[in-house]
Amino acid sequence: MAENNSSVVLFERFLQRWMVSQEHYLDELLTTERNCGEYGEKEMTDLVSRVLTHYQLYYEQKSRVIERNVFVVFSPPWFTPLERTLLWIGGFKPGLAFRIVAEAVGELSEDQRRRMNELQEETRTEERLLSDELARIQETVAAPPLMELARQAGRRRDGEILGSDSVTELLSSALETVVRDAELLRMSTAVKVVEILTPIQNVKFLGAVGRFHMKIRTWGLQRNREGGAND
Template sequence: MPTASRTGTAGRDDTNDAAADSFHQFVEGWLVRQEHFLDELLSVEQHCHESQDEDLEDLISRVLFHYEQYYQEKSRVAQRNIFLVFSPTWFTPFERSFLWIAGFKPALAFRVLNDSVNNLSEDQYQRMSRLIENTRVSERMMNDELARIQESVASPPLIDLTRRKGRVGDDDVVRDQSAIVTLGSALESLLARADLLRTDTVAKVVEILNPVQNVTFLTAVTRLQHRIRDLGLQRRGQRSK
């Protein structure tokens, strides 16, 4: 129970905990549904050339909508507390090592594509090459912006503010409030742009590929995410022994 001296921060702690718990529950359910999608993708992938394009496109649309739901919920929790999204307790330390601006790096989609789809036409290759270059430019711009945000918070540093959010005394809150608000606003704006780049990149990849290639690509993406999740849980379990 919070003591009387923490009355000023108890409400924020409760709000932060509620937001974290709510999104953690959503992620757990979302991962279960994603596992079902992986089973369906693996099954369809084995018989892709026997399937109608309409059936493949229906599956592709459902998988993409599943990811869209994740970003919608993530946006809601970011609006409640952006710092939670940048220090996500719902992921294992191993999973967090893959994060770039609180999510996967858009260029990762191209690495998965190169490892899974090797029958691009010349037109597809040219369009994908342009998309890769444009995505890299956007990533560099956001890296620079994140660096400027970090440099702008000289005292206390960004990571210190993130860790102390909601867990400091009233005097410290007053002193740091302006920096925290400015930092949070900047991070929220950057996250929105990064998430838009992530979703736009995948959408454009899907637009370039044909239905059979898309099933192969989305199967590889989903399988990779599950592999990272499983490895993270295994490593966390080994450390707790």
């Protein structure tokens, strides 16, 4: 398949547009947080809903890449090396949401703390199960080094699964299931956190999530520029 038609190239183009919208949403969240007295709960709830829909669009587009070549999401060419060091099964670890809540949202009610603690424990359990499943898959199929497959997939950029032998095909199928489960856990965890928080707390939470992602990306791009300047 021609490079211009590859799922990776198309996703990278989508991501560029998505990041522009992400910056606009972040500005809106921060403005709402600073001037929360001027906004009603319905306005804040509508904003939170639009931001979640924006993230859902990201996962839907990424799903197409996973379907074509799951290996590439373990070392995504659309992320900087710094961003890739933070990845867990193709994306950020779901448990990161609880750290952001603790640092950015502020005081929770007793009921909110109880529900958040229960959700956090459930999420940790699911993370462990998925990590164990990923390790089991690699051991069971005697897989080649996963990161090397990911790097090769990124270099090819044609959306084709590397190799045609049964081991690679089996690995691809098994990994796709694990990655999709991890994607579902990432999104479902965020949605459940939002259900626990109040509208203004959600504005703070999603604003902090956006700041974190933008900061990591900015640092990663800066490192890339500095590394290029030193070559």
